[in-house]
Amino acid sequence: MRTLPCIVDARRFRPAPSRCDNATVTDLRIGPHQLASPVVLAPMAGVTNVAFRTLCREQERERMGTVAGLYVCEMVTARALVERNEKTMHMTTFADDEDPRSLQLYTTDPEWTYEAAKMIVDENLADHIDMNFGCPVPKVTRRGGGSALPYKRRLFGNIVAAAVRATEGTDIPVTVKFRVGIDDDHHTHLDAGRIAADQGAVAVALHARTASQRYSGQADWSQIARLKEHMVDSGHAGVPVLGNGDIFAAGDARRMMDETGCDGVVVGRGCLGRPWLFAELSAELRGLPVPAPPTLAEVAAIIRRHAGLLVEHEGERKGCRDLRKHVGWYLRGYPAGSEVRSSLARVATLAELDDVLAALYDGPHAGALPDDADGARGRQGSPGKVVLPEGWLDDPEDETVPEGADLMHSGG
Numbered sequence: 001m002r003t004l005p006c007i008v009d010a011r012r013f014r015p016a017p018s019r020c021d022n023a024t025v026t027d028l029r030i031g032p033h034q035l036a037s038p039v040v041l042a043p044m045a046g047v048t049n050v051a052f053r054t055l056c057r058e059q060e061r062e063r064m065g066t067v068a069g070l071y072v073c074e075m076v077t078a079r080a081l082v083e084r085n086e087k088t089m090h091m092t093t094f095a096d097d098e099d100p101r102s103l104q105l106y107t108t109d110p111e112w113t114y115e116a117a118k119m120i121v122d123e124n125l126a127d128h129i130d131m132n133f134g135c136p137v138p139k140v141t142r143r144g145g146g147s148a149l150p151y152k153r154r155l156f157g158n159i160v161a162a163a164v165r166a167t168e169g170t171d172i173p174v175t176v177k178f179r180v181g182i183d184d185d186h187h188t189h190l191d192a193g194r195i196a197a198d199q200g201a202v203a204v205a206l207h208a209r210t211a212s213q214r215y216s217g218q219a220d221w222s223q224i225a226r227l228k229e230h231m232v233d234s235g236h237a238g239v240p241v242l243g244n245g246d247i248f249a250a251g252d253a254r255r256m257m258d259e260t261g262c263d264g265v266v267v268g269r270g271c272l273g274r275p276w277l278f279a280e281l282s283a284e285l286r287g288l289p290v291p292a293p294p295t296l297a298e299v300a301a302i303i304r305r306h307a308g309l310l311v312e313h314e315g316e317r318k319g320c321r322d323l324r325k326h327v328g329w330y331l332r333g334y335p336a337g338s339e340v341r342s343s344l345a346r347v348a349t350l351a352e353l354d355d356v357l358a359a360l361y362d363g364p365h366a367g368a369l370p371d372d373a374d375g376a377r378g379r380q381g382s383p384g385k386v387v388l389p390e391g392w393l394d395d396p397e398d399e400t401v402p403e404g405a406d407l408m409h410s411g412g
């Protein structure tokens, strides 16, 4: 069983009023979008494409009778969008019935941000824009992008303001996602939350790790509580704070809401290979019975559906290749056998996939439920020093746009 993250630094932390306390939490407002559940799928590059989001929404509908959460697309780079990069345009694909269509922008420059947001408005590409300031990858922070950027308070504010200006007068709200800071000596989340709200962001999401933690250790949920408190104290009580980091089971979501007073939860790695997790989180937070996890045979059917959706989006070769990375996550905790696992990790066509999955539909363990599937999954890694541009920490008020920081990268 996971141990809880350390929650209270008594000198700095006054607990925010809990919004949950074992009661039900049935809504989350993101600007004009009233969501019936406070559960958000975290944007994950290479994962939360239209295929995965469709699968998650189908699972929520099947298990809960309705689609209530928010499902954020994998991020796209603002500049690549404006330049109509073919791959980027394809990444902005949404299902016909996706509502709201939530698109995340990675950006470092107010001008590209404005152009990209304006394009989203003019071409009706999405109903919600989230902005990614959480990426800890060295090739991004080295140039001042991702989680390095909020340290430059004015530049950060200018970027958020540009997106808000471009969407003014529309029903497209802007939200911002960031980390606690660069490292423990350079926390930026309180300023980032307040500045984002000052500039018109309608919600903020905090991945409660610093960039130097990357994905290692545990998220420090007390920082979510501090951000919530700071938003209230700075006159932004109406701007929802979404907590993110280390939710792997329904109980984690409730604990995060109870302990931090946050208004909603953002879930990333916990959903890898578990598109049904939303239904569980949503049920838990709404005080409804938590649906049972699928049996091994049902997981096989979900894998097949995921593959079908990927193939629709990417073609058979690429879709099947893309599926392979999900297989280990899907089968974690299930008695699928090593032969099936390794065959699945090699499938190249849907016909091959069907052959391998047949062993799971009809095998001796078809009715098996997962054992210990609720632990951490996906990226973990180890902490490391954050690489920054020369002199980056000298002047937090410097609003110069960093050069070459708007390159494509692999997430947050």
Ligand SMILES: Cc1cc2nc3c(=O)[nH]c(=O)nc-3n(C[C@H](O)[C@H](O)[C@H](O)COP(=O)(O)O)c2cc1C
Pocket (backbone or CB within 6 Å): 042, 043, 044, 045, 046, 047, 074, 075, 104, 131, 132, 133, 134, 177, 207, 244, 245, 246, 247, 266, 267, 268, 269, 270, 378, 379, 410, 411, 412
């Ligand atoms: C494979 C992967 C890709 C990610 N890509 C993005 C991204 O494109 N944008 C973003 O803001 N965060 C991205 N993240 C970070 C997640 O959105 C989330 O903040 C992080 O995984 C912590 O939440 P979790 O503990 O629920 O996984 C990514 C994370 C993973 C594991």
